Amino acid sequence: MKLFTKVDSEIRKIIDTNYSLAYKILEDNRDILDAMAAALVEFETIDTNQIDDLMARIPMREPAEVVDSEEASSELGTGRGEAESSKPSSDKKPESDGSTEQFA
DSSP, rough: OOOOHHHHHHHHHHHHHHHHHHHHHHTTTHHHHHHHHHHHHHHHHOOHHHHHHHHHOOOOOOOOOOOOOOHHHHHOOOOHHHHHHHHOTTTSOOOOOOOOOOOO
């Protein structure tokens, strides 16, 4: 038997074994999979606590309050203080004295 055939045969065994295992896990936990799908259809997202509830096969708690990142950013400010505005910026062009000398 050629090496290629041996390798191909071993790879096929690994794939078949793991496919069967994955299928059995999904089949044994179909109720969790269906509950998770229904929750995602209803809420669009679910948090880790809700996933934990589903995995434990207990009633799923209400979703955590979602904070809009845009709203939170405007409430907290931009993070740019007056100290930053007093720092020299490398983006600013030096004032010209009228000469024709240019820097790259």
